[in-house]
Amino acid sequence: MSDLISQEGFSFAFRPSACAECGGHCCSGESGNIFVSLAEAEALAAFLNLELEVFALRYLEKRGYRYSLIERRVGEEHDCIFFDRSFKGCSVYAARPQQCRSFPFWDYFKSHPDALRAECPGVVGV
Numbered sequence: 335m336s337d338l339i340s341q342e343g344f345s346f347a348f349r350p351s352a353c354a355e356c357g358g359h360c361c362s363g364e365s366g367n368i369f370v371s372l373a374e375a376e377a378l379a380a381f382l383n384l385e386l387e388v389f390a391l392r393y394l395e396k397r398g399y400r401y402s403l404i405e406r407r408v409g410e411e412h413d414c415i416f417f418d419r420s421f422k423g424c425s426v427y428a429a430r431p432q433q434c435r436s437f438p439f440w441d442y443f444k445s446h447p448d449a450l451r452a453e454c455p456g457v458v459g460v
């Protein structure tokens with residue numbers, strides 16, 4: 335169990351090696367928000383070698399007062415636009431937004447352990 339990651343304030347731990355067998359459940363499935371800040375949009379645009387405006391028109395949509403990455407509908411599933419089914423991973427991994435980097439240590443899951451259990455096979459002790 336040496337690869338377990340824990341974080342202060344969270345009662346569960348995370349085993350990153352689970353991602354290899356999981357198939358990217360957190361990047362696909364039910365529709366959701368993948369929020370990006372301006373700085374994150376700039377980093378993603380640079381990673382993709384695109385002008386910010388081009389990136390925003392192609393990959394972002396407004397949700398409330400924030401911006402989210404768009405999704406791609408695949409049957410009943412909703413994939414993040416950057417989820418690559420060919421290798422079941424993130425095609426912009428090095429520039430992925432903080433929301434993705436911090437998963438599964440989201441405050442939301444502190445009070446929704448069932449949702450976390452259903453979403454991520456890498457969590458332990460939830």
Ligand code: SF4
Binds near residue numbers: 352359361437454456
């Ligand atoms: S759902 Fe959990 S185990 Fe699966 S890819 Fe995402 S973080 Fe990894």
Ligand code: SF4
Binds near residue numbers: 361415417423
């Ligand atoms: S940006 Fe990458 S890590 Fe984040 S939801 Fe999309 S595919 Fe997953």
